[in-house]
Amino acid sequence: MIKLEIENTDKSARAGTLTVDGRKCPTPVFMPVGTNASVKTLTSEDLNDLGVKAIITNFYHLMMKPGIDIVENAGGLHEFMNYEGIIFTDSGGFQMIRKGFDQKMDGDTVTFKSEFDGSVYEITPEDCIKLQRKLGSDVQMCLDYCPPYPADDEELEFSVNKTRRWAEKCKEQGGNIFGISQGGTDKKYRKQSCQDMVDIGFDGLAIGGLSIGEPKEKMYEMLDITDRTYPESKPRYLMGLGSPVDLLEAIDRGCDIFDSAYPTRNARHRSLFTYQGTINIENSQFKKDNKPIDEECGCPTCQNYTRSYINHLCRADELAWMRMTSIHNIHFLMDLMKRARQAILDGEYETFKDNFISRYE
Amino acid sequence: MIKLEIENTDKSARAGTLTVDGRKCPTPVFMPVGTNASVKTLTSEDLNDLGVKAIITNFYHLMMKPGIDIVENAGGLHEFMNYEGIIFTDSGGFQMIRKGFDQKMDGDTVTFKSEFDGSVYEITPEDCIKLQRKLGSDVQMCLDYCPPYPADDEELEFSVNKTRRWAEKCKEQGGNIFGISQGGTDKKYRKQSCQDMVDIGFDGLAIGGLSIGEPKEKMYEMLDITDRTYPESKPRYLMGLGSPVDLLEAIDRGCDIFDSAYPTRNARHRSLFTYQGTINIENSQFKKDNKPIDEECGCPTCQNYTRSYINHLCRADELAWMRMTSIHNIHFLMDLMKRARQAILDGEYETFKDNFISRYE
Numbered sequence: 001m002i003k004l005e006i007e008n009t010d011k012s013a014r015a016g017t018l019t020v021d022g023r024k025c026p027t028p029v030f031m032p033v034g035t036n037a038s039v040k041t042l043t044s045e046d047l048n049d050l051g052v053k054a055i056i057t058n059f060y061h062l063m064m065k066p067g068i069d070i071v072e073n074a075g076g077l078h079e080f081m082n083y084e085g086i087i088f089t090d091s092g093g094f095q096m097i098r099k100g101f102d103q104k105m106d107g108d109t110v111t112f113k114s115e116f117d118g119s120v121y122e123i124t125p126e127d128c129i130k131l132q133r134k135l136g137s138d139v140q141m142c143l144d145y146c147p148p149y150p151a152d153d154e155e156l157e158f159s160v161n162k163t164r165r166w167a168e169k170c171k172e173q174g175g176n177i178f179g180i181s182q183g184g185t186d187k188k189y190r191k192q193s194c195q196d197m198v199d200i201g202f203d204g205l206a207i208g209g210l211s212i213g214e215p216k217e218k219m220y221e222m223l224d225i226t227d228r229t230y231p232e233s234k235p236r237y238l239m240g241l242g243s244p245v246d247l248l249e250a251i252d253r254g255c256d257i258f259d260s261a262y263p264t265r266n267a268r269h270r271s272l273f274t275y276q277g278t279i280n281i282e283n284s285q286f287k288k289d290n291k292p293i294d295e296e297c298g299c300p301t302c303q304n305y306t307r308s309y310i311n312h313l314c315r316a317d318e319l320a321w322m323r324m325t326s327i328h329n330i331h332f333l334m335d336l337m338k339r340a341r342q343a344i345l346d347g348e349y350e351t352f353k354d355n356f357i358s359r360y361e
Numbered sequence: 362m363i364k365l366e367i368e369n370t371d372k373s374a375r376a377g378t379l380t381v382d383g384r385k386c387p388t389p390v391f392m393p394v395g396t397n398a399s400v401k402t403l404t405s406e407d408l409n410d411l412g413v414k415a416i417i418t419n420f421y422h423l424m425m426k427p428g429i430d431i432v433e434n435a436g437g438l439h440e441f442m443n444y445e446g447i448i449f450t451d452s453g454g455f456q457m458i459r460k461g462f463d464q465k466m467d468g469d470t471v472t473f474k475s476e477f478d479g480s481v482y483e484i485t486p487e488d489c490i491k492l493q494r495k496l497g498s499d500v501q502m503c504l505d506y507c508p509p510y511p512a513d514d515e516e517l518e519f520s521v522n523k524t525r526r527w528a529e530k531c532k533e534q535g536g537n538i539f540g541i542s543q544g545g546t547d548k549k550y551r552k553q554s555c556q557d558m559v560d561i562g563f564d565g566l567a568i569g570g571l572s573i574g575e576p577k578e579k580m581y582e583m584l585d586i587t588d589r590t591y592p593e594s595k596p597r598y599l600m601g602l603g604s605p606v607d608l609l610e611a612i613d614r615g616c617d618i619f620d621s622a623y624p625t626r627n628a629r630h631r632s633l634f635t636y637q638g639t640i641n642i643e644n645s646q647f648k649k650d651n652k653p654i655d656e657e658c659g660c661p662t663c664q665n666y667t668r669s670y671i672n673h674l675c676r677a678d679e680l681a682w683m684r685m686t687s688i689h690n691i692h693f694l695m696d697l698m699k700r701a702r703q704a705i706l707d708g709e710y711e712t713f714k715d716n717f718i719s720r721y722e
Contacts, residue, residue: 036673036674036677036679037670037673038674038677038679038681040679040680040681041680041681041684042681043665043666043681043684043685044665045661045665061677065673065676065677066648066669066672066673066676066677069649070648070649070669070673073649073651073669074651074667074669074670075651080667080669080670080673081670082665082666082670287427287431288430288431288434290434290435290436300406304404304405304406304443305404305443306435306441308427308431308434308435308441309398309435309441309442309443311427312397312398312426312427312431312441313397313399315426315427316397316399316422316426316427318397318399318401319401319402319680319683319684320399320400320401320402320403320404320684322680323402323404323680323681323684324404
């Protein structure tokens with residue numbers, strides 16, 4: 001069972017609690033991405049220490065490596081990873097349906113070759129849900145059809161229809177499923193796809209196909225449509241977003257749940273969030289800087305290590321820095337979500353957002 | 362001040378407590394290697410959690426990267442790394458004096474080029490101690506001259522003389538210095554070099570130039586010489602040893618302190634210690650193995666993760682496994698030292714060693 005209890009709203013922004021089969025998580029929530037059942041460089045103990053209450057892994061990748069049977073043999077994803085928070089599985093729609101990828105579609109069956117060993121997989125929308133549930137995730141995502149950006153009307157119509165048809169087939173499988181709207185950045189198609197997901201009756205409603213290269217204003221327009229079309233009572237999950245400013249803007253437009261590899265990927269590229277904007281920790285200016293990454297930050301990295309030390313570890317190719325910086329960036333977003341939530345509860349979200357952005361940018 | 366209090370001996374094996382300027386550590390002790398002021402893949406919090414009370418870093422590497430001034434600017438190695446255990450600095454003799462390396466020796470001055478940026482360094486034995494102390498280490502190692510293995514009499518004589526002369530110059534600098542004996546695997550030269558270090562009057566006595574390719578029996582012979590020549594009251598540090606069986610054999614021959622990159626390097630090559638011998642965690646046989654790496658092990662990795670999960674992380678190139686396996690291998694040696702110490706205190710070291718080896722091999 002998926003349930004969102006809303007504790008307060010501030011214009012479109014919402015502060016609440018997401019419950020999935022007894023597992024709880026305050027919203028707005030940012031979910032780190034653990035594609036291969038691992039949030040890169042971190043352990044599940046790290047996730048617990050950082051207060052991460054929900055993550056998303058990827059069905060498509062896990063099916064190929066290590067294989068569904070191995071995760072099942074371990075007792076499912078919670079046991080396999082030793083992680084007790086809410087686990088979403090992405091359907092892999094975004095990975096399976098893309099240009100230049102060796103994939104065929106025959107009716108509702110997607111056929112593709114594993115990039116690892118060349119073995120062939122045939123997946124229907126029904127399989128996609130069944131296999132996600134075999135993995136033991138708490139929330140399964142619909143198999144959706146994401147058009148490229150930009151896309152013409154024909155592509156958008158095709159993808160919206162395919163996404164609806166597949167969503168209906170997914171819904172028939174039962175379970176804790178989020179429907180995903182598509183429709184590119186076209187108001188008509190986006191609205192239609194949102195309405196389709198509402199009509200099918202999903203308990204959770206996701207927004208797909210954004211943050212793939214379109215201008216910010218277009219994305220915000222689409223979020224306004226979602227905000228008006230999706231019922232207030234259902235959790236809304238904007239997929240693939242992870243920059244601090246984008247997150248605050250999306251919360252302002254009624255989104256509750258987010259995921260992205262952005263904070264961990266940036267951390268591994270030495271780009272670190274601070275309340276004064278991002279810094280590249282390998283820059284020469286930090287060689288002799290004995291301050292933490294961010295003096296306002298309470299993460300274990302900032303409590304224990306200096307910019308100078310992390311700068312040195314980067315330059316000396318000492319692997320420990322990647323975990324240190326990943327911990328920092330994840331903690332930053334966890335803290336940002338906590339602050340955003342408090343601001344919504346206090347009815348001061350707009351001020352909070354404006355203050356954050358004016359310091360950050 | 363360097364002091365060893367011996368609590369019990371069992372034939373040549375010794376259980377005691379090493380004190381360096383108030384910092385304490387039970388012996389026998391294995392020191393993880395943190396060449397660049399970082400034990401590879403681990404943080405100083407990890408070292409504390411693992412009960413690591415002493416580590417060794419490397420003057421030669423730190424001089425080039427990040428440079429003495431940066432560590433000094435941080436307040437020394439303890440502050441730089443945020444590590445409160447005993448920090449040894451290796452002199453870099455082993456790195457500076459080697460065949461095929463772009464290095465010149467003019468009297469007592471070693472001149473070499475940085476492998477990073479080509480800049481030229483000139484180091485005398487006096488500089489080597491002074492600069493180690495600038496790094497803020499607790500224990501400085503003498504600049505020694507390690508001959509290759511095998512070496513002829515001429516090379517051995519040259520190295521023993523050079524090592525004595527440099528040791529005298531190092532000793533004049535004062536501080537907490539370990540002298541290092543050389544002499545290859547030749548009884549006469551080894552005995553002479555050991556006696557030289559005793560005569561110079563070091564508070565700590567190291568054994569260098571072993572575990573570089575010679576047969577085990579040769580190494581054991583040299584340790585028997587050291588055991589007879591070094592006074593019982595001084596701590597004895599056998600450099601560069603890290604395999605479980607080697608450590609137990611060396612303890613049996615009167616050694617107290619050890620260091621090696623062996624456990625962490627092996628961990629990063631997927632080779633893990635267990636009380637039943639080493640395993641390669643990436644092997645297919647572990648794909649569906651839901652047991653921990655070693656059921657007898659109390660390390661955080663074994664408490665939280667299965668062979669199956671770690672096997673998957675290796676195969677999926679998920680970096681987190683390297684820290685998990687490093688934690689396990691370091692913990693294994695910490696635990697082995699603790700067990701060895703207890704066996705010495707109980708007067709049952711021989712039995713303990715034989716039991717361990719018969720299961721391990």
